[in-house]
Amino acid sequence: xxxxxxxxxxxxxxxxxxxxxxVYARVGNRPDAEDLTAQVxxxxxxxxxxxxxxxxxxxxxxxxxxxxxxxYWRAFYRLQVVGVDHVAPGWEPADDGARRREPPDxxxxxxxxxxxxxxxxxxxxxxxxxxxxxxxVAETAQAMGITSGNAKVLQYRALRKxxxxxxxxxx
Amino acid sequence: xxxxxxxxxxxxxxxxDTLLAGNRPSPDDVEDRDEAEMARLAAEITxxxxxxxxxxxxxxxxxxxxxxxxxxxxxxxxxVPPPVRGPAxxxxxRSTWRxxxxxxxxxxxxxxxxxxxxxxxxxxxxxxxxxxxxxxxDDLVAGEGFWVEVAQMADLPVGTAVRFSxxxxxxxxxxxxxxxRALSSVCPHMGCTLHYRPEWEDxxxxxxxxxxxxxxxxxxxxxxxxxxxxxxxARAYPIELPDLVRPRxxxxxxxxxxxxxxx
Numbered sequence: 001x002x003x004x005x006x007x008x009x010x011x012x013x014x015x016x017x018x019x020x021x022x023v024y025a026r027v028g029n030r031p032d033a034e035d036l037t038a039q040v041x042x043x044x045x046x047x048x049x050x051x052x053x054x055x056x057x058x059x060x061x062x063x064x065x066x067x068x069x070x071x072y073w074r075a076f077y078r079l080q081v082v083g084v085d086h087v088a089p090g091w092e093p094a095d096d097g098a099r100r101r102e103p104p105d106x107x108x109x110x111x112x113x114x115x116x117x118x119x120x121x122x123x124x125x126x127x128x129x130x131x132x133x134x135x136x137v138a139e140t141a142q143a144m145g146i147t148s149g150n151a152k153v154l155q156y157r158a159l160r161k162x163x164x165x166x167x168x169x170x171x
Numbered sequence: 172x173x174x175x176x177x178x179x180x181x182x183x184x185x186x187x188d189t190l191l192a193g194n195r196p197s198p199d200d201v202e203d204r205d206e207a208e209m210a211r212l213a214a215e216i217t218x219x220x221x222x223x224x225x226x227x228x229x230x231x232x233x234x235x236x237x238x239x240x241x242x243x244x245x246x247x248x249x250x251v252p253p254p255v256r257g258p259a260x261x262x263x264x265r266s267t268w269r270x271x272x273x274x275x276x277x278x279x280x281x282x283x284x285x286x287x288x289x290x291x292x293x294x295x296x297x298x299x300x301x302x303x304x305x306x307x308x309d310d311l312v313a314g315e316g317f318w319v320e321v322a323q324m325a326d327l328p329v330g331t332a333v334r335f336s337x338x339x340x341x342x343x344x345x346x347x348x349x350x351x352r353a354l355s356s357v358c359p360h361m362g363c364t365l366h367y368r369p370e371w372e373d374x375x376x377x378x379x380x381x382x383x384x385x386x387x388x389x390x391x392x393x394x395x396x397x398x399x400x401x402x403x404x405a406r407a408y409p410i411e412l413p414d415l416v417r418p419r420x421x422x423x424x425x426x427x428x429x430x431x432x433x434x
Contacts, residue, residue, distance in 0.1 A: 006240075006243050007243060008239045008240075008242045009239045009240050009243055011239075012235070012239040013236070016232055016236075017226070017227060017232075020226075020227040020232075021225055021227075024218050024224065024225050025215065026214065026215060027214050027218065028190055028213070028214035028215060028216070028217030028218040029189075029193055029194060029214070029217070029224075030193055030224050030228070031194065031195040031406055031409075032195050034227070034228070035409050037227070037231075038235055038409065038410070041235060041238075042238075045242040073207065073211055075198040076198045076201050076207040076210050076211070077204055077207040078198075078204075078207075111219070112215070112216050112219045112220065115212075115216075127216070130187070130191065131191070131213075131217065131220050132220055134191070137184060137188070149177060149181075152177075152180040152181060152183075152184045153176065153177065153180040155180075155184070155187070156176075156179065156183050156184075156209075159183075159209040159212060159213055160205060160209055162209075162212055163205070163208040163209045163212045
């Protein structure tokens with residue numbers, strides 16, 4: 001259980017960027033990404049045996065991150081149990097440094113493109129304006145020639161539809 | 172039914188707006204399982220397209236690194252001077268204090284340093300001096316020592332605070348609605364010096380924004396935040412911190428005295 005001086009900092013330095021990106025890609029905002037990243041490393045200090053193989057350490061960290069993300073979403077699902085696979089589809093234990101050098105979660109980017117591509121035109125358009133063009137609801141409404149109220153309903157339906165598509169392609 | 176749909180779309184827009192603005196969204200704006208799916212999808216899309224935020228903030232990385240370093244150092248030992256016993260202390264070498272990794276993480280480096288400073292005489296019972304103290308932590312700051320005058324009540328109207336410094340302590344004397352208290356001015360997170368904000372009546376850390384109330388408790392942590400967001404802050408202070416160390420204090424003939432452990 002014991003480890004030489006500086007072990008935690010070393011593990012931290014190696015993985016903090018990767019873990020942060022991993023979490024950020026799944027919560028989409030900085031404050032929560034920072035909290036969950038901190039949780040992972042606090043947990044590591046409490047429980048991680050730093051004498052393990054580097055590959056095992058990485059796998060352990062990502063598993064803890066995955067659990068932290070699942071717990072995070074559980075609050076949104078009103079305590080319904082969320083299958084781990086469901087929360088992070090396609091995730092498998094990280095085993096080497098290659099993953100960390102990747103641009104932030106390419107799989108997620110591809111998934112987003114696929115999702116948008118599968119949507120009916122108006123649904124795709126409203127999500128593109130809000131997420132990609134970074135427009136407000138008012139700007140989106142203006143760009144589409146509809147009222148703000150309609151834009152809110154449209155984006156709501158678009159996300160609902162996209163979530164359904166996502167479910168079927170995940171499974 | 173159209174009304175209900177509008178309301179749901181309206182509420183969900185609150186979630187979306189918060190998320191897209193880069194802030195922490197609330198589960199309260201999500202109604203059911205379907206909307207949770209939508210929320211998660213929205214978060215993933217945001218995470219994928221807002222790559223400008225996908226790299227960790229260097230300040231965050233450094234802050235967390237210091238906690239890791241503290242944990243590394245804490246595993247071996249934390250060195251503190253031995254308690255001073257009796258009037259003519261012999262040099263007794265250094266004693267070793269073991270802190271758990273968890274304690275260190277919760278308190279951070281500042282807490283470790285604060286503990287080292289405050290721990291002098293920790294296991295000794297208070298001496299013959301039976302003067303009742305006001306609002307001090309006997310278990311943290313008791314033992315052999317003496318009273319030092321640090322302020323005049325005339326300079327300390329209700330709702331004000333004055334800095335003081337003794338050989339053992341840097342802190343504030345505060346007048347909290349007529350109750351006089353001494354509080355350490357060292358933030359238990361990383362040891363920055365807290366400053367008093369009269370308009371909020373709190374002690375604020377300039378480094379990462381922790382705020383302590385006039386009893387020395389963290390006022391803008393996430394636990395407190397759940398009851399009520401803290402005045403003027405956009406979000407909760409992310410980690411829980413221990414209370415500020417409170418030396419014993421008493422008022423005599425209009426003078427405020429602080430108990431100072433004998434060095």
